[in-house]
Amino acid sequence: MEFTEDQLQRYSRHIILPEVGGKGQKKILNAKVFIVGAGGLGCPVGYYLAAAGIGTIGIIDNDTIELSNLQRQIAHNTERLGMLKIESAKKTFESLNPDVKVIGTKERISKDNIKDLIKDYDIVVDGSDNFPTRYLVNDACVMMKKPLVSGAILKFEGQVTTILPGEGHCYRCLFEEMPPAGLVPSCQEAGVLGAITGVVGALQATEVLKLILGKGEPLKNTLLIYDALRVNFRRVKVPKNPDCPVCGAHPTITELQDYDAGYCRI
Amino acid sequence: MGDVKPDIKIDKKINIKGLVCPYTFVKAKLAVEDMEVGETLEILLDYEEASRSIPKSMEDHGQKVLKVEKINDTDWIILIKKEKE
Numbered sequence: 564m565e566f567t568e569d570q571l572q573r574y575s576r577h578i579i580l581p582e583v584g585g586k587g588q589k590k591i592l593n594a595k596v597f598i599v600g601a602g603g604l605g606c607p608v609g610y611y612l613a614a615a616g617i618g619t620i621g622i623i624d625n626d627t628i629e630l631s632n633l634q635r636q637i638a639h640n641t642e643r644l645g646m647l648k649i650e651s652a653k654k655t656f657e658s659l660n661p662d663v664k665v666i667g668t669k670e671r672i673s674k675d676n677i678k679d680l681i682k683d684y685d686i687v688v689d690g691s692d693n694f695p696t697r698y699l700v701n702d703a704c705v706m707m708k709k710p711l712v713s714g715a716i717l718k719f720e721g722q723v724t725t726i727l728p729g730e731g732h733c734y735r736c737l738f739e740e741m742p743p744a745g746l747v748p749s750c751q752e753a754g755v756l757g758a759i760t761g762v763v764g765a766l767q768a769t770e771v772l773k774l775i776l777g778k779g780e781p782l783k784n785t786l787l788i789y790d791a792l793r794v795n796f797r798r799v800k801v802p803k804n805p806d807c808p809v810c811g812a813h814p815t816i817t818e819l820q821d822y823d824a825g826y827c828r829i
Numbered sequence: 830m831g832d833v834k835p836d837i838k839i840d841k842k843i844n845i846k847g848l849v850c851p852y853t854f855v856k857a858k859l860a861v862e863d864m865e866v867g868e869t870l871e872i873l874l875d876y877e878e879a880s881r882s883i884p885k886s887m888e889d890h891g892q893k894v895l896k897v898e899k900i901n902d903t904d905w906i907i908l909i910k911k912e913k914e
Binding site (some may be wrong): 572 | 851852854855856858859862886889890891
């Protein structure tokens with residue numbers, strides 16, 4: 564495929580980068596990325612991926628926009644209160660860049676639908692806000708060998724890690740089991756500074772683009788922890804656990820489970 | 830005997846007259862990407878700044894600048910040899 568004149572202008576700052584060029588930009592245009600959640604992280608991740616020209620963005624979310632979302636969920640706006648988040652995200656991303664096709668799914672992600680949802684995508688981004696989903700997405704990506712860029716935020720802190728099944732660690736190598744319900748506070752209980760969702764989401768989008776381009780070093784076997792109050796980025800090594808219950812040599816988790824059982828929704 | 834200039838075989842030519850930065854380099858770079866290592870590109874341009882920035886950027890990207898020549902009041906010719914994918 565040849566670039567149109569509009570595309571040459573739109574992507575000129577990418578094309579002139581030695582690491583991207585016309586070939587890299589075409590890889591981006593042909594890429595398919597699935598985002599779990601159209602909230603605090605899903606908004607900036609999708610926004611930057613749309614700007615970059617990711618050809619197909621899948622996004623799943625079951626919620627409608629509430630006023631309390633707008634302090635951080637920048638793809639949505641005040642006129643769209645009550646609208647489905649996936650509809651709003653589609654409008655925002657496609658109007659930013661008509662090269663992008665956004666496929667929204669209004670559902671809760673579950674063990675029954677996740678494999679079908681992600682099977683046609685190259686990379687999965689987790690922007691969910693709860694542990695059952697985080698573990699579900701991890702386990703499904705490991706089983707289907709899909710690269711996963713996982714992000715999390717709370718208060719003034721964020722975390723990012725890139726999971727390359729078969730090559731590096733997974734989320735269960737880091738934290739084998741979910742914390743018990745109620746132990747870790749949610750954003751709703753503990754609060755979050757809206758702007759840090761932008762920092763973490765932009766880091767996730769950057770990881771996605773690096774994976775598509777095959778450039779640089781992904782956050783493999785590494786957890787990046789961002790402390791906004793001290794302006795500190797800390798890299799913590801996360802070795803692959805040979806006995807990991809999902810990605811180890813003899814996995815004990817071979818089927819997706821009912822992750823929500825006994826777990827309060829946040 | 831006159832000067833004997835080694836002939837440079839031109840494999841591809843582009844005319845980017847009328848374009849300004851950064852599109853001058855965008856077009857030149859895309860042309861180089863589509864060529865094989867060892868081939869030579871001739872660029873015809875009329876944007877003075879690009880007569881300096883294209884050779885510099887091409888060298889930064891690992892390509893070889895064979896010639897930069899002002900051919901008349903408005904135009905330049907730049908020859909780039911592709912040395913690197």
